[in-house]
Amino acid sequence: MPRKASDFGIRSNRLPEYAVDRDYELCIGCGVCIRQCSFDVHYLDEDHDTVRSRSELCVGCHRCSALCPTRALAIKPNPAQYRAHGSWSGEHVKDINLQAETGGVVLTGSGNDKRAPVYWDNLLINASQVTNPSIDPLREPMELRTHLGARLDAVNIQAGSLDSRLPPTIPISTPIVFSALSYGAVSFQVQLALAQAAQELGTLWNTGEGGFHPRLREYGSNTIVQVASGRFGVDLDYLNSARMVEIKIGQGAKPGIGGHLAGEKVSKDVSATRMIPEGTDAISPAPQHDIYSIEDLRMLVFALKEATNYKVPVSVKIAAVHNAPAIASGMVRAGADVIAIDGFRGGTGAAPKVIRDNVGLPIEFALAAVDQRLRDEGIRNRVSIIAGGGVRNAADVVKAIALGADAVYVGTAALIAIGCTLCQKCYSGKCNWGIATQDPYLAKRVNPDIARRRLVNLVKGWSHEIKEMLGGMGINAIESLRSNRSQLRGIGLTAEELSILGVKPAGG
Amino acid sequence: MCTTGLFAEIDALGLSYSELNQRVRIAVESGARRLVLRNVAGQRYIGTNLYGCADRQGLSGLLLEIHGTPGNDLGAFLDGPTIVVYGNAMDGTGNTMTSGRIVIHGRAGDITGLSARGGEIFVRDSVGYRTGVHMKQYQGNRPVIVIGGTSQDFLGEYMAGGIIILLGLHLKANEPHACNRLCSGMHGGAVFVRGTLRHGSLGHGVSVQPLNADDRQLVAVYVSRYAELFGADADSIMNASFTKLVPATGRPYKQLYAY
Numbered sequence: 001m002p003r004k005a006s007d008f009g010i011r012s013n014r015l016p017e018y019a020v021d022r023d024y025e026l027c028i029g030c031g032v033c034i035r036q037c038s039f040d041v042h043y044l045d046e047d048h049d050t051v052r053s054r055s056e057l058c059v060g061c062h063r064c065s066a067l068c069p070t071r072a073l074a075i076k077p078n079p080a081q082y083r084a085h086g087s088w089s090g091e092h093v094k095d096i097n098l099q100a101e102t103g104g105v106v107l108t109g110s111g112n113d114k115r116a117p118v119y120w121d122n123l124l125i126n127a128s129q130v131t132n133p134s135i136d137p138l139r140e141p142m143e144l145r146t147h148l149g150a151r152l153d154a155v156n157i158q159a160g161s162l163d164s165r166l167p168p169t170i171p172i173s174t175p176i177v178f179s180a181l182s183y184g185a186v187s188f189q190v191q192l193a194l195a196q197a198a199q200e201l202g203t204l205w206n207t208g209e210g211g212f213h214p215r216l217r218e219y220g221s222n223t224i225v226q227v228a229s230g231r232f233g234v235d236l237d238y239l240n241s242a243r244m245v246e247i248k249i250g251q252g253a254k255p256g257i258g259g260h261l262a263g264e265k266v267s268k269d270v271s272a273t274r275m276i277p278e279g280t281d282a283i284s285p286a287p288q289h290d291i292y293s294i295e296d297l298r299m300l301v302f303a304l305k306e307a308t309n310y311k312v313p314v315s316v317k318i319a320a321v322h323n324a325p326a327i328a329s330g331m332v333r334a335g336a337d338v339i340a341i342d343g344f345r346g347g348t349g350a351a352p353k354v355i356r357d358n359v360g361l362p363i364e365f366a367l368a369a370v371d372q373r374l375r376d377e378g379i380r381n382r383v384s385i386i387a388g389g390g391v392r393n394a395a396d397v398v399k400a401i402a403l404g405a406d407a408v409y410v411g412t413a414a415l416i417a418i419g420c421t422l423c424q425k426c427y428s429g430k431c432n433w434g435i436a437t438q439d440p441y442l443a444k445r446v447n448p449d450i451a452r453r454r455l456v457n458l459v460k461g462w463s464h465e466i467k468e469m470l471g472g473m474g475i476n477a478i479e480s481l482r483s484n485r486s487q488l489r490g491i492g493l494t495a496e497e498l499s500i501l502g503v504k505p506a507g508g
Numbered sequence: 509m510c511t512t513g514l515f516a517e518i519d520a521l522g523l524s525y526s527e528l529n530q531r532v533r534i535a536v537e538s539g540a541r542r543l544v545l546r547n548v549a550g551q552r553y554i555g556t557n558l559y560g561c562a563d564r565q566g567l568s569g570l571l572l573e574i575h576g577t578p579g580n581d582l583g584a585f586l587d588g589p590t591i592v593v594y595g596n597a598m599d600g601t602g603n604t605m606t607s608g609r610i611v612i613h614g615r616a617g618d619i620t621g622l623s624a625r626g627g628e629i630f631v632r633d634s635v636g637y638r639t640g641v642h643m644k645q646y647q648g649n650r651p652v653i654v655i656g657g658t659s660q661d662f663l664g665e666y667m668a669g670g671i672i673i674l675l676g677l678h679l680k681a682n683e684p685h686a687c688n689r690l691c692s693g694m695h696g697g698a699v700f701v702r703g704t705l706r707h708g709s710l711g712h713g714v715s716v717q718p719l720n721a722d723d724r725q726l727v728a729v730y731v732s733r734y735a736e737l738f739g740a741d742a743d744s745i746m747n748a749s750f751t752k753l754v755p756a757t758g759r760p761y762k763q764l765y766a767y
Contacts, residue, residue, distance in 0.1 A: 098766050098767070099766060101766075102766035103766070104763070104764060104765050104766025104767075105764055105765050105766065106765075106766055106767065107765040107766065107767045108767070229642075230623075230642070231604050231623035231625075231642070234585075234604055234623075235585065235587060235604075235606045235625070236559040236585050236587050236606065237559075239559075239585070240559050240560065260761050260764075262762070263758070263759055263762075271646075275625055275644070275646040275649075276644055276646055276668065276669070277645070277646065277669070277696075280668070280695070280696060280758055280759075281695060281758065281759050281760070281761065281762070283642075283666065283668065283693075283695060283760075283761070285641075285642060285666050285693075289619055289622055289638055289641045289642065289665070289666075290581075290599075290600055290603060290619055290622055299552065299580055299581060299600070302525075302552070302553065303552070303553055303556060303581045303584045303585070303600075303603065306525075306526070306529055306552075306553040306556045306557040306584075307553075307556050307557060307559065307584065307585045308559075309533075309557055309559070352765075425767075427765075427767065428767070
């Protein structure tokens with residue numbers, strides 16, 4: 001349970017964030033808004049037989065507004081804002097009041113919403129003109145398939161046949177992978193849709209650290225399972241039912257800290273999947289207590305390889321932090337087949353806001369620096385890199401691959417495709433869109449079949465766009481774009497930023 | 509390797525861990541149910557790679573006897589077999605174990621039983637740091653660690669379930685256990701301590717309680733198993749004062765956040 005001002009007998013003096021604007025000429029009093037809002041904003045005033053609203057409870061998810069049959073509702077930023085101030089924003093004032101009332105850590109969900117620079121927007125993609133023909137992907141072959149996993153430094157050929165044991169790799173038909181969204185953080189319906197979409201698209205989804213639901217195991221060949229500090233649901237069946245095992249060291253939205261899934265969300269089914277008693281807190285410690293060094297990481301990587309008989313690649317996921325390149329070098333030497341780097345705009349079900357908005361690095365810099373470091377050390381072939389944390393569209397995917405990624409993780413974009421409106425209340429368990437909740441009444445709002453189709457459509461649309469951009473560059477395979485930074489130019493970036501990104505300035 | 513029917517013997521001298529573990533796997537696949545591994549010297553992950561190489565009944569009846577010193581992560585993810593070590597074990601024994609039994613005729617290192625969800629670990633002597641860290645239990649699965657000696661710091665840290673029994677058999681009269689910060693962050697399970705703890709050695713959020721009749725019966729069951737395995741006298745072990753450490757709350761962080 002959170003701390004609320006009323007728990008302390010303190011009247012909250014925070015201004016409501018949103019104002020519910022109900023057009024009574026249009027409102028027919030049908031009560032859809034009352035039934036749709038889990039935050040109890042709307043209610044029936046029986047004395048006047050009128051539907052009214054408590055704006056102070058509104059989280060701005062727009063569910064009521066979207067479903068109102070007569071379009072009578074508009075959720076607007078509260079016009080009564082704190083006095084404008086260049087240094088103290090309304091958010092600062094509101095958070096200070098919240099903490100003054102409660103003494104707690106301000107919790108938030110979803111990704112960093114601050115105006116932190118999005119460097120994708122400072123990168124422009126090249127196209128061929130005259131000297132190199134562009135390619136029309138609608139008529140000519142265009143390869144988006146790539147393989148995740150390690151490549152040997154060299155192979156032996158004996159008498160015309162291969163005499164080396166190749167490490168396991170996973171072909172994915174588009175360089176877009178669904179990132180970790182655990183059962184507990186999201187509903188079963190969401191995971192089912194992700195699993196089915198991954199299968200249909202020939203890519204992968206990621207269970208996160210909340211276990212692997214028995215009903216989803218049929219999608220094992222499109223599944224990445226996570227081993228995180230809580231080890232929830234991790235056993236030999238779990239490890240051997242997946243296509244890839246990922247050690248989660250960190251997450252872009254909350255580098256360096258653990259996680260607590262509140263007991264309220266540990267329903268019977270979540271309890272069975274995580275293998276912990278119903279209603280208990282699921283606590284993921286900040287560190288993995290068997291990993292205090294690169295040597296220890298190697299120990300866990302190979303424990304997982306032994307446990308799966310070397311049949312699946314092992315990924316290690318870290319948050320993008322200041323010394324990511326050196327850490328990544330260690331991760332490769334620790335035997336990781338895939339390294340996943342999550343930038344500080346990555347999403348989360350719950351994180352302290354001060355961590356989410358201030359700790360870590362933008363993925364663009366971490367990715368470019370890691371790729372360069374591994375190339376300089378001659379070990380880039382030994383891993384695939386998956387970059388995540390703020391990939392919003394096909395252009396971001398192309399830019400990530402040109403900066404050195406093999407594939408990208410998308411989480412927030414996938415949730416938006418399912419219906420998320422980024423209200424950032426994922427931690428409350430009351431998601432009106434049925435995504436970040438275990439309440440059966442809310443969760444059934446996501447129809448897995450429709451959600452699957454929307455996910456497939458999104459990834460197909462992006463894949464077409466990636467092909468168009470590749471064709472424009474005169475490139476016919478995604479692997480030819482990887483770390484091909486000559487296809488990028490920077491605008492509005494300093495010389496140092498350009499140097500870290502490894503791209504020339506626009507016009508240069 | 510020598511395999512005759514249900515019995516196999518493997519000389520681990522000079523083998524890498526993957527070579528040794530592969531030989532163990534092949535032996536189990538070809539029907540061996542009692543394996544003796546000799547000259548084991550630091551090879552990791554023994555017993556970890558047996559998934560699917562026999563049916564559940566076969567794996568549960570499997571006995572691995574290890575002579576020498578197995579390396580880190582002995583029996584990591586173990587699900588069914590029994591491992592007996594005639595010597596000391598290193599770090600990570602029984603890491604994320606599901607079921608089965610590990611018996612150490614000696615000492616075990618750090619993070620013994622880390623995140624274990626079931627099975628039993630018996631250590632004749634003492635254990636290293638953070639033993640039983642984040643152990644948990646689920647339905648019928650309740651991991652148990654019995655330690656004959658004492659423990660280094662952070663025993664039962666983050667413990668979410670299961671039982672640890674710390675016997676302190678080698679301690680002199682009134683000599684306290686060696687560990688500090690016991691059960692720091694504990695939110696489930698129980699630790700039973702025979703003998704005394706140093707003043708101020710408990711982590712925060714731990715409640716100290718006397719044993720009730722059920723507790724004594726539970727501890728007696730595992731003490732008699734310990735005595736049977738290592739040739740000790742169960743009655744004289746039980747004839748001492750025990751303390752029970754349990755979490756003060758199952759929800760240590762429920763007051764932490766505001767929104």
